[in-house]
Amino acid sequence: MSSTTAVSEKKQEPQGMRKNGKQWHPAKKAFRPGSGLTSYEQRTKLRMATAATKAREKEMKEEKEAERKQRVQAIKDKRAAKEEKERYEKMAEKMHKKRVERLKRKEKRNKLLNS
Secondary structure, eight states: OHHHHHHHHHHTOOSSOOSSSOTTSOOOOOOOTTTTSSOHHHHHHHHHHHHHHHHHHHHHHHHHHHHHHHHHHHHHHHHHHHHHHHHHHHHHHHSOHHHHHHHHHHHHHHHHHHO
């Protein structure tokens, strides 16, 4: 019997008298819902996982942008070649075929020297 009274005495160590007079109610603690839910290790793991996902997403976006730029460049090159071909065709109507060929070679050399 003495053991049960000792347990009940440990249970009810009051901080002081309650103002409302309800000393039989258990003492309440402050409500802090966020404290103690996640440990430091869990938070660091979560941060590392999110950083890895962000890095992967960034890599994928860069790849996608590079592919898009490559397609755009291919279209631009194709258009430039088409315009050049049309220009040479117009020149061929007015000039002799061999002279047009000489001009092509000359422009090609100049283009290589400039770039």
